[in-house]
Amino acid sequence: MEFTFIIMREDIADDILYKHFFLRLLNDLEPTVTHSSQDPGYAENPINAFHLIGRFVYKWPVVFANILCEDCTLNEAALHLNTTYQTVNRNIQHWPDEYDVHASAQALLRLRTFYFFDIEGAIDGFLFGEHCQPLSPSQALKLIRVAIDNNMLHEARLWCEALLARLPFTSFQDESINKMAIFRILATIYDKAGMRRRSTEILSDFTQLGHNEIDKEYEFYKNNINETDEKLDIPLYTNEYDDHYKQLCRNNRKPLSEISRLYCFLKPTSIPYYKAKVEIVNLKPEIYIFHDVISKTEAAYFRNEAKKRFVRSSVEFNEGDVGFNIDKSDVILQDEPGIVKRATHRVGLLTGLATKWSPVMLNAEPFQIVNYGIGGMYHPHYDSNEKRVPDVFNETKYPELRGAGDRIATWLYYLNDVKIGGATVFPEVNTRVPVIQGAAAFWYNLLPTGETDKRTLHAGCPVVIGSKWIGNKWIREAGQMFKRPCDLHP
Numbered sequence: 001m002e003f004t005f006i007i008m009r010e011d012i013a014d015d016i017l018y019k020h021f022f023l024r025l026l027n028d029l030e031p032t033v034t035h036s037s038q039d040p041g042y043a044e045n046p047i048n049a050f051h052l053i054g055r056f057v058y059k060w061p062v063v064f065a066n067i068l069c070e071d072c073t074l075n076e077a078a079l080h081l082n083t084t085y086q087t088v089n090r091n092i093q094h095w096p097d098e099y100d101v102h103a104s105a106q107a108l109l110r111l112r113t114f115y116f117f118d119i120e121g122a123i124d125g126f127l128f129g130e131h132c133q134p135l136s137p138s139q140a141l142k143l144i145r146v147a148i149d150n151n152m153l154h155e156a157r158l159w160c161e162a163l164l165a166r167l168p169f170t171s172f173q174d175e176s177i178n179k180m181a182i183f184r185i186l187a188t189i190y191d192k193a194g195m196r197r198r199s200t201e202i203l204s205d206f207t208q209l210g211h212n213e214i215d216k217e218y219e220f221y222k223n224n225i226n227e228t229d230e231k232l233d234i235p236l237y238t239n240e241y242d243d244h245y246k247q248l249c250r251n252n253r254k255p256l257s258e259i260s261r262l263y264c265f266l267k268p269t270s271i272p273y274y275k276a277k278v279e280i281v282n283l284k285p286e287i288y289i290f291h292d293v294i295s296k297t298e299a300a301y302f303r304n305e306a307k308k309r310f311v312r313s314s315v316e317f318n319e320g321d322v323g324f325n326i327d328k329s330d331v332i333l334q335d336e337p338g339i340v341k342r343a344t345h346r347v348g349l350l351t352g353l354a355t356k357w358s359p360v361m362l363n364a365e366p367f368q369i370v371n372y373g374i375g376g377m378y379h380p381h382y383d384s385n386e387k388r389v390p391d392v393f394n395e396t397k398y399p400e401l402r403g404a405g406d407r408i409a410t411w412l413y414y415l416n417d418v419k420i421g422g423a424t425v426f427p428e429v430n431t432r433v434p435v436i437q438g439a440a441a442f443w444y445n446l447l448p449t450g451e452t453d454k455r456t457l458h459a460g461c462p463v464v465i466g467s468k469w470i471g472n473k474w475i476r477e478a479g480q481m482f483k484r485p486c487d488l489h490p
Contacts, residue, residue, distance in 0.1 A: 044419070044466045046111060046374040047122060047132040050104045054139065056096045105146040107375025107462075109155060114246050114462050115421070119162035124169075128420050128464065137163060137177040144185060153193045154234045160186045180206055180214070187217065194231040196221040245380055248425040249461035252432045258283075269349050276350050282431040285455050287443045290350055294343060294438055294471075299415040301339045303469050306369035340367065347411045347473050351442060354479035362404050363479040369415075372422065372468040378460035380427060383410045383474060384445040384452040405477025406450070408484065412441040413471035421464035428455045435468060448487035450477070 043049050111117065117127055125134035135143075140163045147156035164182055183206065187199040199221040206214050247253055261283060267276040267290075277291040344364065348355035354363035372378075385406050412424065417437040424433040424441055433441045447453045460468075 041466075044374070045127060045130065045132045046104070046108050046464065047125075047127055047135065049374050050101075050108060050135075050139065051133045053096045053100050053104050057098060057101050101142070102146060104374070105143050106150065108143060109147055109150070109152060110375050110377070111421075111462055111464055112155060113152070114249050115464060116250070119159055120166055123162060123166045130465065137167060141177060141182075141185070148185075148189060148192065151192075153189050156189050157186065157234055160189065180209075180211075184214065184217065187221065190234070191221060193234040194226075194229060195234065196225045197230055200225070244427045245425060245459055248427060248430070248432050249421070249423060254282075254430045254432070258430070267350070271349070274349070281433055282426065282429050285429070285444060285453055287426065287429075287431055287433070287441065289433060289436070290440045290442060291436070292438050293346060293350065293440050294413050294415070296438070298339050298343060299413070299437065299469070302343075302367070302369050302413075302415055302471055303371075305336075306371065306469075310371070343367070343413070343471070344473065347440075347475070351409065351411065351475070353409060353475050353483050355473070355475060356479070361402075361478055363476055365407075365474045365476065368472040368474075370470050370472065372460060372463050372470075374464075374467075375462050376422075376460075376468065377462040380457050380459040382445065382452055382454075382457060383407050384456075403478065406446060407474040408446050408477045408480055409442065409444045409475040411473040411475065413473070414439050414441075415469035415471055416467070418463055418468045419465040421462055422466070422468040423461045424458060425461055426456065426458045428457050444484075446477070448485070450486060 043052055112119070115128075121127065122132075123135045123140055125132050140159060144156050144159045144163070147153075147159065160182055164179065167177075167179065167182070183202050187202045190196070190198040190202065200218060203214055203218045203221070207218050244253075262280050264277070264279045267278045269276065276293065279289040279291065281287050281289055344355050344357075344367070347353075347364070356363050414435050414437055416435075418435040422435045424435075425431065426433075443456055445453060445456050460470075
């Protein structure tokens with residue numbers, strides 16, 4: 001739709017009251033829109049996605065308001081584009097708004113704290129070695145304000161310092177954003193961090209310029225300095241950057257002594273000619289990767305079916321805090337014909353566990369297909385019901401789950417490749433499982449005693465570039481008594 005507006009801008013503008021303003025706006029958008037329309041992976045980059053959402057929230061509404069205003073006469077081109085606009089409106093569930101801009105900014109900041117990408121490089125249009133759109137000073141300030149609102153003061157300071165360093169070299173023209181404006185925001189950051197003396201030092205050079213607002217801010221910071229509580233530096237919250245979960249997301253931290261004991265093998269199944277390619281990525285507890293177990297056609301079917309009915313998912317911790325994740329999930333029931341049944345049967349064939357559906361009782365839950373977008377993640381959690389509240393697969397909604405027991409094991413299909421990020425990590429055992437299309441991860445959630453194996457605490461790392469699709473199959477205790485017998489000793 002964006003590209004259609006651009007290529008027809010001259011025809012549309014003929015009867016528009018503010019023709020020169022309208023054409024200038026569309027001409028400014030032309031390079032970006034042309035590039036995004038020709039690159040299928042444009043929106044997979046988080047900075048490009050931030051640009052795209054911003055255009056639909058801040059710039060295109062101005063265009064629509066000029067074309068579709070009550071006093072405007074619509075020529076043939078404008079009528080055609082009005083029809084296109086109305087069609088798009090009917091076919092999308094949610095038009096981007098300020099909330100989406102804020103969420104995309106939060107996603108970018110989250111990625112920064114997880115993966116430590118270079119801020120100056122991001123402002124210049126480089127992210128993890130890939131080209132993207134440069135960030136304008138106003139967009140960088142939007143990120144800084146979101147960081148301040150989320151009390152990420154150390155991160156906000158880093159973005160301010162990077163913007164100050166790159167401001168002389170930016171090609172964006174914005175008279176309202178200059179060195180003085182950025183220093184005022186930096187002074188605000190230090191004030192919130194309890195460093196008002198540093199705030200006064202930053203503004204002291206600007207007090208001679210005759211700006212009343214700066215003089216008032218300077219006097220406020222100066223008069224509220226508390227020598228007793230004055231901080232020496234902005235507190236760097238360790239959990240924000242360096243908890244073990246985030247370190248594993250960045251790279252594999254398993255010691256070489258453990259890596260040397262890991263191996264691959266061919267696992268026999270009940271079908272003599274069918275053997276699985278298995279990689280052991282952790283020994284205690286055993287965590288496996290089964291390679292080449294779902295085809296691209298099957299994976300595409302799961303993705304397409306899931307797109308029809310997305311909902312936002314969440315995880316609730318024992319402390320009662322609910323952390324909403326930037327993902328969408330859907331349930332595909334096992335009685336759907338063809339591909340779903342075959343994928344379920346394959347899980348049982350490869351694991352040796354019962355996965356059949358029965359009208360009376362289930363051995364395994366229906367597939368849950370999850371899509372993680374940019375910055376999408378899942379905080380550390382357990383899959384066993386002992387350690388989590390009932391979720392979409394509860395006994396009220398699915399009565400056949402009654403008596404099925406706890407989630408003894410997890411099977412996780414990887415339905416696509418992810419360029420950067422998205423690994424599944426197990427912080428308690430230093431294990432990192434990368435996203436590999438066509439593969440599946442498998443592990444037991446319960447000890448032989450039936451208790452939760454606390455070593456299986458796991459998380460989904462944020463997606464940096466791309467989109468992550470997975471298919472969860474949670475296998476229940478019912479029907480597994482002879483396949484994985486109980487034991488009083490773990």
